[in-house]
Amino acid sequence: MSHVLIHDPTLRDGHHAVRHQLDAAQLRAYAAAADAARIPVVEVGHGNGLGASSLQVGRARLSDDEMLSVVREALTHSRMCVFMLPGWGRAADLDRAIAHGADLVRIGTHCTESDLAERHLGHLAERGAEAHGVLLMSHMAGPGELAEQCARLVGFGASGVGIMDSSGHFLPPDVTARIAAIREAVDVPVMFHGHNNLGMAVANSVAAVEAGADIIDGCARGFGAGAGNTQLEVVVPVLERLGHTTDVDLYRLLDAADLAERELMRTQPVIDSVGVVSGLSGVFSGFKSHVLDVSRREGVDPRDVFFELGRRQAVAGQEDLIVDVAEALGQAARQEQHA
Incomplete structure (x- = not known):
């Protein structure tokens, strides 16, 4: 060994x-x-x-x-x-x-x-x-x-x-x-x-x-x-x-x-639903807080944001993309509601 x-x-x-x-x-x-x-x-x-x-x-x-x-x-x-x-x-x-x-x-x-x-x-x-x-x-x-x-x-x-x-x-x-x-x-x-x-x-x-x-x-x-x-x-x-x-x-x-x-920590890290989706979608774990904040503001499901970020192959340093994705998903949902 x-x-x-x-x-x-x-x-x-x-x-x-x-x-x-x-x-x-x-x-x-x-x-x-x-x-x-x-x-x-x-x-x-x-x-x-x-x-x-x-x-x-x-x-x-x-x-x-x-x-x-x-x-x-x-x-x-x-x-x-x-x-x-x-x-x-x-x-x-x-x-x-x-x-x-x-x-x-x-x-x-x-x-x-x-x-x-x-x-x-x-x-x-x-x-x-x-x-x-x-x-x-x-x-x-x-x-x-x-x-x-x-x-x-x-x-x-x-x-x-x-x-x-x-x-x-x-x-x-x-x-x-x-x-x-x-x-x-x-x-x-x-x-x-x-x-x-x-x-x-x-x-x-x-x-x-x-x-x-x-x-x-x-x-x-x-x-x-x-x-x-x-x-x-x-x-x-x-x-x-x-x-x-x-x-x-x-x-x-x-x-x-x-x-x-x-x-050091407020709570010990746990594998919550968003964490699982982050892993499945292959998106940087450090995006979690940003995704949750922006998704809440735009009224969209953070899981959808993660999967879309994964499809776009987002990487660390592209935090601005989180806003773009959440806004696009929010706009699409509103258009669907008014269709």
């Missing part, structure tokens, strides 16, 4: 679930708990990454600088990671993150657009920073395409690559095929990041490890966008029971999860 590196984006992906409003005390408390549990990597930031705080996707309570400073001070064992999407973040944001002590940077792109990461990965390489490339919405590309994109990321300087099941759409065979193809194409660590819209996040993470993944993402209590992420305090003991090692302290991990439920 293998050693699996656990990566915890609770303080980044979890921000989606609370509209990016975590405060300094919450960040500090969870970071300290994760550090005590010997979680190897703790990721922090706005849900959409460095530079993303905005009216379009939500303004964070704290600036990037404040978040990084607070978490850096709380970590003595764990490494600190940041995430950035080209177009939201800039090279200057990366430089500030490095100055704040970020140990690892993840550059994310849409699953077929790895070329957008080339400049930023090169920038990080020039500064001697460890950088990984990750592909979002990975259900929208097949195994061969994802393997090719990951190989390009390595060529651009990524020292690790991986895929995010951003909409919680995958079933285990989908993950197995994709991770196996990527594993064959690259000789760097491979990562999988799951969402739980169809209740498959832990099973998909296990499938990823069995197919050759080295890094698994998980959030305390699944705290994350939509129906939530892979539940960290579940996936770690499951992997250990299967014979893999993580070096995470189980009791301290459970303590961190209890703290997260108590201090």
Whole structure:
């Protein structure tokens, strides 16, 4: 069996679930708990990454600088990671993150657009920073395409690559095929990041490890966008029971999860009806709050909005499309009523 590196984006992906409003005390408390549990990597930031705080996707309570400073001070064992999407973040944001002590940077792109990461990965390489490339919405590309994109990321300087099941759409065979193809194409660590819209996040993470993944993402209590992420305090003991090692302290991990439920979240993520539809339609889980708000305003069924967004192959960063779709559905319904 293998050693699996656990990566915890609770303080980044979890921000989606609370509209990016975590405060300094919450960040500090969870970071300290994760550090005590010997979680190897703790990721922090706005849900959409460095530079993303905005009216379009939500303004964070704290600036990037404040978040990084607070978490850096709380970590003595764990490494600190940041995430950035080209177009939201800039090279200057990366430089500030490095100055704040970020140990690892993840550059994310849409699953077929790895070329957008080339400049930023090169920038990080020039500064001697460890950088990984990750592909979002990975259900929208097949195994061969994802393997090719990951190989390009390595060529651009990524020292690790991986895929995010951003909409919680995958079933285990989908993950197995994709991770196996990527594993064959690259000789760097491979990562999988799951969402739980169809209740498959832990099973998909296990499938990823069995197919050759080295890094698994998980959030305390699944705290994350939509129906939530892979539940960290579940996936770690499951992997250990299967014979893999993580070096995470189980009791301290459970303590961190209890703290997260108590201090970070209003309610624990659940697989509700909208979450299921988001997964089935293959739409980014982080759209949930926006879809619900706009659907309520326009008087339309949010499930219809999700399926239409799926038909249009909407991706993260296209939040404006939610308004277009809801308005079009509302207008069509009114015309039908008056016909």
